[in-house]
Amino acid sequence: MLEFAQGIENTNLSRTIRELLWVVPWVQTVHILAIAVVLSSIFMIDMRILNLNGTTQTMVQTARRFVPWLWWGLVVLTLSGTILIIGEPVRSLVNPAFWLKMTLLLIAIISTVAFQLTLRRDAGFWEKPHRAGTLTRVLAVGSLLVWCGIAVAGRWIAYAY
Amino acid sequence: MDIASFLTWLQNTELAVFIQLSSWAFPSIEAIHVISIALVFGVIAIVDLRLLGVASSDRRVSDVTRDCLRWTWIAFGAAVITGTLMFVSNATVYFDNTWFRWKMVLMACAGINMLIFELVTARSMVHWDDGTAAIPTAGRIAGFLSLGFWIAVIACGRWIGFTLYDLPI
Numbered sequence: 001m002l003e004f005a006q007g008i009e010n011t012n013l014s015r016t017i018r019e020l021l022w023v024v025p026w027v028q029t030v031h032i033l034a035i036a037v038v039l040s041s042i043f044m045i046d047m048r049i050l051n052l053n054g055t056t057q058t059m060v061q062t063a064r065r066f067v068p069w070l071w072w073g074l075v076v077l078t079l080s081g082t083i084l085i086i087g088e089p090v091r092s093l094v095n096p097a098f099w100l101k102m103t104l105l106l107i108a109i110i111s112t113v114a115f116q117l118t119l120r121r122d123a124g125f126w127e128k129p130h131r132a133g134t135l136t137r138v139l140a141v142g143s144l145l146v147w148c149g150i151a152v153a154g155r156w157i158a159y160a161y
Numbered sequence: 162m163d164i165a166s167f168l169t170w171l172q173n174t175e176l177a178v179f180i181q182l183s184s185w186a187f188p189s190i191e192a193i194h195v196i197s198i199a200l201v202f203g204v205i206a207i208v209d210l211r212l213l214g215v216a217s218s219d220r221r222v223s224d225v226t227r228d229c230l231r232w233t234w235i236a237f238g239a240a241v242i243t244g245t246l247m248f249v250s251n252a253t254v255y256f257d258n259t260w261f262r263w264k265m266v267l268m269a270c271a272g273i274n275m276l277i278f279e280l281v282t283a284r285s286m287v288h289w290d291d292g293t294a295a296i297p298t299a300g301r302i303a304g305f306l307s308l309g310f311w312i313a314v315i316a317c318g319r320w321i322g323f324t325l326y327d328l329p330i
Contacts, residue, residue, distance in 0.1 A: 025323045029316045032195065036315075039196065040203025043232070053228050057220070065217065151199065152192040159188045 001093055008089035017087035024087055031080040035151055038073035041066040042147050045115075049126050049140040059126045063119055070112065090161075097160035101153035108146050111139075168252040180250035187250065194243040198318065200236035202311045204229045212296055212304030221290050251325070260324055264317035271310035278303040 008014055017023050047053035048062045057065070085092045092098045118125045126136060162170070171177060180186045210216040211225045248255050255261045282299040289296050 021323075025320050026316075029319045032199065032315055032319060033202070033312060035195070036199035036203035036206070038203075039199045040207065043200060043204070044207070044228075047232070053232075054224075056224060148196050151196050152189075155192040155195055156188055 002090065005089035005093040008086055008093075011086070014086050014089065017083065024084065027080050027083050027087075031077060031084065034073045034076040034080065035154075037069050038077065039147055039151065041070040041073065042112075042144060046140040046144045050137060058123070060119055060123045063116065067112075067116060074109075092157055092161075095157055095161050097153050097156040101150055101157070104146050104150045104153060108143070108150060111143055111146070115143075164256075165253070168256055171249055171252040174249065176246075177249045177252070180246060187247065190243045190246050194240060194247065197236045197240035197243060198315060201233055201240055202315060204233045204236065205311060206308060208233075209304035209307045212300050213308075214296065214301070218292060221292075222286060222296070223290050254325055255321070258321055258324060260317045260320040264314055264321065267310050267314045267317060271307060271314065274303055274306045274310060278307075 044053060044066050045062060048055070048057070048059065054062055115126075172181075180190070207217060208226055208229050211218070211220070211222055217225050278300070282297065282303055285297065288294055289300070
């Protein structure tokens with residue numbers, strides 16, 4: 001991995017990103033704005049599952065309202081994240097915090113797809129009105145924690161290097 | 162006590178020294194700050210986009226604000242606490258930082274914008290709450306400005322981290 005990262009580091013693109021000192025801060029700003037979109041969408045869905053928010057809307061309506069923002073946010077995060085990795089490949093790829101982040105991200109994506117699939121199969125799956133089961137609650141809180149963990153691990157990349 | 166000696170005193174308090182010396186305190190505080198500010202901006206953006214007619218258009222404005230604002234305030238509280246802790250750990254340097262000063266000014270602007278909306282524009286909300294009447298221009302401007310101010314706050318915040326010391330990134 002180190003050799004691979006050093007290979008990227010020696011490309012012209014990587015050099016350009018490093019030499020233009022404004023690129024990394026601005027791309028990181030875009031990255032944080034996209035994190036805001038993703039985290040808030042997940043937050044609103046999970047609060048709906050916990051019956052703390054938006055109870056005038058069904059789960060299907062809630063999902064339709066927020067899930068597209070989540071996926072588009074992830075697209076922006078992937079693009080901006082890729083630029084950051086190309087700029088500083090060794091710092092990110094040879095870094096335990098980065099791989100922890102990717103592992104958590106995989107879990108988060110799988111659980112989001114699972115959420116959408118359960119809704120498609122059974123629109124009322126997540127709604128036992130006013131008595132959301134313990135498991136449902138655990139999943140909602142767990143999902144939020146995993147997404148927060150991704151953000152924490154992401155910030156830790158800067159310190160674990 | 163003038164401001165310079167106050168800031169020096171601040172960053173020499175036990176708490177400030179602990180944050181400086183600890184290997185995990187600053188990154189942890191910073192991570193919570195990022196999550197808080199992500200929720201402040203992301204959730205307030207839901208209201209702003211409703212005011213602009215971009216999203217949640219089938220919901221009452223009052224429903225959207227009721228769902229969102231309490232979370233924004235909680236997240237804002239967490240962002241202020243973590244932000245203060247980071248500031249305290251290096252008060253003199255942050256205070257001199259241009260991006261930091263702009264961030265504070267822009268947050269004040271976001272606050273004034275919100276106050277004007279709450280105290281003036283939102284008074285007539287019953288007339289445009291359910292979408293049968295168009296949202297007044299003042300409301301749309303408030304949504305637009307709020308998005309702009311918060312995006313700028315986040316940009317300044319990120320730039321602070323790159324301009325604290327004259328180090329190459």
